[in-house]
Amino acid sequence: FHDLSPKFALSLDAGEALVMREHPHDLWLSALEVDGEVLLAFGLAGCPGHDAPLAAVALAEGHALVIAVLDAFLESARPEQTRMRHLLAAMPIEEFLQAVGRRLIGPLRRQACSHRALELPNPVGPGLPANALGVYQQSVAGRVAVGAAVPLGRLDASMLRAVAQLAAQWGDGTLRLTPWQSVLLPNVCGEHASTVMAGLHAAGLICNREQPLANIIACTGSAGCVKGLADTKTDAFKLAVLLEHHGLNLPVHLTACSRSCAAAHIAPMTLLATRAGHYDLYFRDTQQPGFGALRARDLTIEAVGALFAADSRSSTDD
Template identity: 55%
Template structure:
């Protein structure tokens, strides 16, 4: 960032930031505020390695200029660590004692909410390839813009928990369908007309609760959220908590009095093929998008700046972050795709699923989190080296505690920390809660290698 640009941004933010702060402090006292420990743009949460600021991106999209601002503030006011989250957002870690100095340039770059109180609730997840995907049934972005505007400006919705989330699926091949949402909507076309199947406390892989015409999609979201807030107690942050006490049939009966609903029969949303977030993939036009993963979800400022410059030179000037903790450069001309992939690789991003790190997930761990029982990032790199020597790339999640912050879905295999350098091994099992079925206890990373040797027919090696 140039000195002149930084000065302009600082002047803009100096005027804007007090307005945001004032708005946060003057929420109507009648509102039910559901407290959260989640960081936001305007709420820096402290961790062992410093403050954390979460930047929520509309549809996962960030302009190259905005990405460069994120890199700049991470260098100037934090430890230079930027994380790609499993909801397609960004986090800055290691923020020092003056968080306002970091927040102000981010607001000036247009990364803030429309209203200060709307920062927490702009939780709408789209496919990273929305509007581009060859398999999409229709472009979800116009409806997404309506929903995001309402989430931020409808005062009642400011009462929602920072964890309350909506998914809008356009039928894309590249779509995260394993994350459960409080409300999900998924595209379907019947007799040439666009519809939205929808469900509560689940994902598009579940049986829908009903369907509405696409034109009623916005009204449906508003009605569901308003009904939730009317029925839920202040300690019920999520739809699943409400539905544990309020029968789904009762909720749906009340909802049908607000929005005309129709049954959705013979629904089937196929699971997306893996790996579409990495590499070169065709769009619905003659161009391609190019994807690369941040190692264990972390970018440094060189990576982010380099990707932003590539997006400006070879793409449409935007980056899209994904729920797989990766980024996409959309709208790349096919003849430039190989060069873009090579340059992303040179920046230190992971450009092939054959790289063992590309399929590992790890939370912050004990190096930055007081609840972490092990250095999950360091242990994950040790595991990646072990797997790379064995010629394996396995989908494994390392979690420092039971909270599973790094993964919003249950991975095929989970290593749950029980002590520094030691983990219990679980395999996903749909019939069991939590991480699944316990396979081994108190393993070191080296011992895991021996366990894999002794169990060559495990789900990981199938």
């Protein structure tokens, strides 16, 4: 499968409560139980948080399904169609499913999962925040997992050492890295959860969604990517300080070029770098292509902070 684009993405979950279900993938698979039997529901060019599955296969046929989908994709896609969504824009999905079905021994079960989308109203399960911050009950009574986000996805050595010590002292010595750029310390006694959370906070991790950095994402930027026009990580830290100063907490995505590596989705607010320290600001608008409606051009981070503050004042005045 080396012919696949490096961005061709697969996701697989076992139906747990804490699962990344809102991130689009070329092929996604999600376990579900129907009449006592575990099946793998799947979809193409979408995500289980938003899309109903196309069909399901028996669990034992999951691997064969993945192979069949990838083979059918490589056989059907033209060179410029590097992602599943490109192919399905040109090829009826039923035709593609038939090509997949021909490669399988067992049937594609279309009826088994027709109600599946209704069963998944919340992408990460009822009552759970969207990026694994906080304390999660485990199935073992009295045990919890404690989660905290890594600021802009950069876990440095001193943070990692502190987190490891917390895991050794209060958990079972293991750490889980999540798809939300956060860490989870599992198997902590419930009564120690607040101690662990305080330790994570002291280590520099983000422990609640009220902190502006919990809602800001940034690509690698010019510090680590030749395509970057601006140092997005540094600018994002600056923006977080400004937002905190103004009492604001906004979902902002900083991207150092239009490739948008940090977000497969369109964020409510996008800062697209124009040159070092300068950005065009877009507000998400489903009627418009790309990042949405252009709000202002070539702003410094200070100007972005001032604009957000002015917008919030005027909406409060309204």
